[in-house]
Amino acid sequence: MMEIGSRIYSLRKGLGLTLEEVGNYVGVGKSTVRKWESGQIANMRRDKIARLAEVLQTSPSYLMGWTEKKEQPALSDKDELWNALSSDPLRLRLARWLCTRTPEQLKALSQILLTVESDQ
Numbered sequence: 001m002m003e004i005g006s007r008i009y010s011l012r013k014g015l016g017l018t019l020e021e022v023g024n025y026v027g028v029g030k031s032t033v034r035k036w037e038s039g040q041i042a043n044m045r046r047d048k049i050a051r052l053a054e055v056l057q058t059s060p061s062y063l064m065g066w067t068e069k070k071e072q073p074a075l076s077d078k079d080e081l082w083n084a085l086s087s088d089p090l091r092l093r094l095a096r097w098l099c100t101r102t103p104e105q106l107k108a109l110s111q112i113l114l115t116v117e118s119d120q
Helices: 004-015 019-026 030-038 046-055 077-085 089-099 103-119
Strands: none
Touching: 004 019, 004 030, 019 030, 019 046, 019 089
16 A cells, blocks of 8 residues: 555656645645655645645545545646646646646736736
8 A cells, every 4th residue: 555655756756746846836845745755744734635635636535545546636627728738848837837836926926917918
């Protein structure tokens, strides 16, 4: 049976995400993600597990080892957009970066884009 650290590592690598990208999305540092993967931190807060499952595109129950099957969430509009963007390597990279930003970072980026649009 895979341990939580192995599951996190495997899913992160499979999605091509860095420690920093996952940490930014979850709201922790990359060293914390590394410690989760290595098993140095075993007790994780529920809110962190939920965010981690989101960014790793799985369920909290799979991450915790309560189920053996990697459950995929239902396809959403965001997923369909992701699939459309993933056909271009540059757009894929940008989409990955955007998906790992925190809500606060996305709000700041939105304000910057609105300012740039109004200047044109």
